[in-house]
Amino acid sequence: FTSVTTGGVIETAEGVLDDPAISGDVNLGKLDLPPQVALNAATSITAGGAPSGVTINATAATAINLVDTTPFEVTGSISITAKGAVTLNAKSITGTLTIVSTGGSIALNDLTSAGIISLSASTTIHAGITSNASGTTASGSEVHLASLASNAGGLAITATAVDLSSLATNASTATINTATSLSLPALTH
Numbered sequence: 001f002t003s004v005t006t007g008g009v010i011e012t013a014e015g016v017l018d019d020p021a022i023s024g025d026v027n028l029g030k031l032d033l034p035p036q037v038a039l040n041a042a043t044s045i046t047a048g049g050a051p052s053g054v055t056i057n058a059t060a061a062t063a064i065n066l067v068d069t070t071p072f073e074v075t076g077s078i079s080i081t082a083k084g085a086v087t088l089n090a091k092s093i094t095g096t097l098t099i100v101s102t103g104g105s106i107a108l109n110d111l112t113s114a115g116i117i118s119l120s121a122s123t124t125i126h127a128g129i130t131s132n133a134s135g136t137t138a139s140g141s142e143v144h145l146a147s148l149a150s151n152a153g154g155l156a157i158t159a160t161a162v163d164l165s166s167l168a169t170n171a172s173t174a175t176i177n178t179a180t181s182l183s184l185p186a187l188t189h
Contacts (some may be wrong), residue, residue: 009034010047035076044084053095055079060102066090071110087122090099106140110145119143125159130166149186 009032012019014082016036023041030048037056039045044061053076058064062084068087077095080086093114095142099106100119108119114134119125121140126146129136134173135153138145147165150169158177167174168186176182 006033032068033066049077050074050078053077054095056080056081059102063087076150077115116153132172148182 010028011017011034011125015034017034018036018038020041021040023043025044026039026042026046028175031034032128033047033050033054035052037054037055037058039058040059040060043061044092045056046065049066049072051072053074056064057081059081061082062082062149064082065087065106067089069089069116071091072089074090074093075118076185077097078090078093079098081100084131085107086101086104088143089110091110091112093111096116097114098118098122105123106119106121106125111128112130114129115136117136119127119138119140123140124142125140125145126144129145130149132146132148132151132155133153137156139158139166141159143157143159146163148164149166150171151167151174152171154172156173157175160178162179162183163175164182165183166186167184170187
């Protein structure tokens, strides 16, 4: 297959989507992904989401788009390794979130909450998280956590431009490395 548009979950075995023969642009429409995805020959992956969590290894993918019709909740963890841009419209993740984009950006604009967060991109990171209770590490050319209002879990950011414009309460450590531009207008203590 190269393009599928019906509902459901696509698998090559129970809980797995793994096929080294699948290459090029893989468009699964609004199908959800199973917990394990290994499509290392795919140049891009588009799917509806991963409501139970997912581990994606797609080291050649210049784009991974997990965008459902409406933002979705994830009851599990998400781990994505890709070459390029990663876009995810999950609104909450109960487990950990780990994304590595070796040659692109990370867009998590609908995400308001997650467990421990680790984000690494070669370019810009955008995330809509509103509170950081479990800990967040982010590294990119720019990191925009403009909706983050409180930090209780520890925050470590490495970027030249950092947007924490809503951060009003910092009850833990916030470490900002290499920033030449830092926005913290709402911070009171």
